[in-house]
Amino acid sequence: MKKIIIASALVALGVSSSLALAEGVSDKVLQKVISSSWKNPNKDNPEGAKPDWASRLNQGDLQKICSKTRNQPDKKTAAKLEKAAKASIKYPEDGKFLGDWKNGEKIAQNGKGLRYNDKVDGPAGGNCYACHQIDKAELAYGTIGPSLAEYGKLHEFTEAANKATYEKIYNSHVAISCSNMPRFGTMGILSIEQIKDVTALLMSKDSPVNK
Numbered sequence: 001m002k003k004i005i006i007a008s009a010l011v012a013l014g015v016s017s018s019l020a021l022a023e024g025v026s027d028k029v030l031q032k033v034i035s036s037s038w039k040n041p042n043k044d045n046p047e048g049a050k051p052d053w054a055s056r057l058n059q060g061d062l063q064k065i066c067s068k069t070r071n072q073p074d075k076k077t078a079a080k081l082e083k084a085a086k087a088s089i090k091y092p093e094d095g096k097f098l099g100d101w102k103n104g105e106k107i108a109q110n111g112k113g114l115r116y117n118d119k120v121d122g123p124a125g126g127n128c129y130a131c132h133q134i135d136k137a138e139l140a141y142g143t144i145g146p147s148l149a150e151y152g153k154l155h156e157f158t159e160a161a162n163k164a165t166y167e168k169i170y171n172s173h174v175a176i177s178c179s180n181m182p183r184f185g186t187m188g189i190l191s192i193e194q195i196k197d198v199t200a201l202l203m204s205k206d207s208p209v210n211k
């Protein structure tokens with residue numbers, strides 16, 4: 001994908017020998033080319049990028065700091081990022097962190113949402129299995145993140161762990177300032193109810209994850 005973007009950026013700039021120059025293109029030029037290609041859907045381009053996508057081209061402060069420090073900000077900066085992550089969290093009005101684990105399993109399996117052809121405000125999935133082992137009965141999972149098998153059992157099903165799990169899923173940067181996990185709540189990927197459901201998948205005593 002990256003190569004394709006760089007290559008098309010160079011084509012747009014009228015550069016013929018893309019390979020020779022690929023390394024020489026500054027971030028600024030690349031950013032400009034990508035931004036200019038970002039058009040809302042129209043008659044000629046019905047599948048154009050969704051309007052809200054353009055805002056995602058701008059790195060937030062958190063991303064800037066994490067990119068610049070290669071995910072290793074100094075302690076003070078890390079604490080600041082974690083504090084800001086915590087401040088972004090919205091908590092369930094009923095004070096309960098555990099929803100329906102069965103629905104949580106569906107959300108964890110579902111990789112839909114925020115893709116080119118998905119509706120902007122349609123419900124998205126969490127795609128958790130892309131990075132984590134969760135229910136041991138599911139054999140297809142990624143290993144970018146740690147295994148979450150028996151997660152609730154390992155955390156002794158405490159209310160404090162329910163809360164910490166909800167917070168981690170809502171904004172993964174609460175615990176690790178430059179986390180590689182998506183910020184499901186803060187970035188509007190999952191709703192509060194959906195986050196409660198995946199929290200239940202990990203933390204409920206009757207969830208297959210803890211059998």
Ligand code: HEC
Pocket residue numbers: 108126127128129130131132144145146148165168169172176178179180181182184198199202
């Ligand atoms: C793109 C990969 C990715 C996706 C998708 C992802 N995670 Fe993670 N997750 C990670 C990584 C990497 C970590 C390790 C710590 C960190 O970087 O934050 C992690 C850590 C966690 C932890 C803390 C584990 C611990 O050590 O206590 C929980 C809980 C968790 N993820 C739940 C989820 C849930 C639930 C979903 C789906 C809604 C999800 N993750 C989706 C990458 C991902």
